[in-house]
Amino acid sequence: MPIQLLAGMCPALTSEILMQLTSKGIKQVIDFVSMDPEKITALCGLPFKKVLSIRRVLLAQYSAFPVNGLDLYNEALSTLAVLSTSCSNLDEILDCGVYTGEVTEFVGVSVSGKTQLCQSLTIQVVGELEQNVVYIDTTGGWSVKRAADITRTRFPQKQVSSVLSRIQLCQCYDIKELQECLEQLQKSLHNQPDCFYSSLKLVVVDSVSAVLGSSFVSGTYVEGCSLLQSIGRRLNALAKDFAIAVIITNDMVSAASTTSTEFYSMKPALGRCWTFVPSVRVVLEPDKEPCQLWECKYADKSCSLFEPTIKAIVDKSVRSPRQSTLLKITNAGVANGT
Amino acid sequence: MSIFCTSLRVKNIGRELFPGPGFLQDGDVVEIIGEQSTGKSTILQDLMITCLLPEDHDGCMSGVIYFDLDYHFDLLRVVAIIEQRTQGTENDIQNWLKNFHLIRCADMEQLVISLHAIEPLIANSKIPVGMIILDSISALHWVDSNAGNNSQYLKEAKLRKIVQVLQALKERYKLCILASTQQLLKKDCRQNRDDEEEVVPYKPFLCRQWLEFVKHRFVVTKDDHEEVTTRKILCLSSKMDTKQFVIDEKGFHLVKA
Missing domain, CATH: 3.40.50.300 (P-loop containing nucleotide triphosphate hydrolases)
Incomplete structure (x- = not known):
């Protein structure tokens, strides 16, 4: 939601000044700060000092703070x-x-x-x-x-x-x-x-x-x-x-x-x-199609030992180039595949 | 000529990318367009590092203000690249970082207000600020488009205000302005192969004021083949060929043909 100018946002912004501003179409904080203080003074007939002081408060209140690189x-x-x-x-x-x-x-x-x-x-x-x-x-x-x-x-x-x-x-x-x-x-x-x-x-x-x-x-x-x-x-x-x-x-x-x-x-x-x-994006590819997985699991009686293999590919990362590896799903979660 | 050059803060950087003479210098506006993971941010950070480094490391010893609009900026990676490039001590690096400022904005409205609010920072800093970086300017494109409802004027209102304040800052303080743009729209597939004219490799969607504001425009592309990635950069504002580059722990560098 855009931030509307409101009376009392800062001490200098009284309801009379606000009326003068809104009558000239300055309704939001970004409208006010984007316009030259001189222009606002001329347009609304406000004292330059007041316009500057409102601008200073609005900028301090609604801007994001620059963080120094060392900090x-x-x-x-x-x-x-x-x-x-x-x-x-x-x-x-x-x-x-x-x-x-x-x-x-x-x-x-x-x-x-x-x-x-x-x-x-x-x-x-x-x-x-x-x-x-x-x-x-x-x-x-x-x-x-x-x-x-x-x-x-x-x-x-x-x-x-x-x-x-x-x-x-x-x-x-x-x-x-x-x-x-x-x-x-x-x-x-x-x-x-x-x-x-x-x-x-x-x-x-x-x-x-x-x-x-x-x-x-x-x-x-x-x-x-x-x-x-x-x-x-x-x-x-x-x-x-x-x-x-x-x-x-x-x-x-x-x-x-x-x-x-x-x-x-x-x-x-x-x-x-x-x-x-x-x-970072990692693409996972099952080694076998889902239907084959089903067959493996039930054809083999030792179904609890069946551990599906997955291929993982780094698709996006600033740290590592595109590369892939094998994983498998075991009782203890995801482990190295072979 | 030499007197003219020394009066510039940012000068002769990005020799590999920008058309000479002067290469990237004060008052230039650069846009880098590309899909995800093509290296837009890394290229911006490479130019930023050159701007921060002192003259004996081929830098410009100027300040940088970086707007992290994507929330992807990783300072430790930047420091790692500086270490690789200069072999500088921890102390040196910490000193250079003092001229760097990062700003994270909640939305485009706050960006407009923050761009107005940084003027004292630029005017009063001991080391002159040479660059403002916006990464990326399209981070909230759809949110703003949606907020504007059906009015094209309202959709672009914030970006217009951003261009307006950047223009003012650029003229007053002779700054370079660098921005990345995500390729949010698919480029036109209806390529007419018989047509002699070259097909523009991207689809512009930001407001006209921004398109006119940019001086150097680059398009970066990436091609994955098994485990080999080929990255290419094309400069649209000059008659340069497509150049191939790589991204690794040393950051960005071109592949020498």
């Missing part, structure tokens, strides 16, 4: 954390792990292990690093049983309930709920009413496409894009302002083929404007 450097050094994924292959292609202050996107088709990866990372952060996690589940894919299993296998010496108590689960099934949830999270982090938020290091949104995909269904294309841009910004702001690692998952959709050898290719969902949101 920013010291702050960045003290707040940066790299969350290891416990899987050395994945850490290697991500240059040591998931970085705080960034949005990392895992994108892949169904059964490419996105939710498994999120749960595995969550358990790693709460179990190994003993930091807190907010897990925003938009698909109903979160399984507490699976989380407990991973915890038991990976940290046999720890009490499951105390490890899982570090996770806060939010279930959002539409855009509005997600927006409210993120807004609430930002507010809580800002106030830090309890220690849960002071050691919050990871926010997971699994998955963004499940709720944001519907932004194009109702309303116009521009409205949809606008919603995506503002939610994307909110996620990035959350990561930067509070030095949190944000992990999101996204689906793949088919796109027109770029090469002549195949009929269609795959691209991340949510369109062009979402591609600019994450700082």
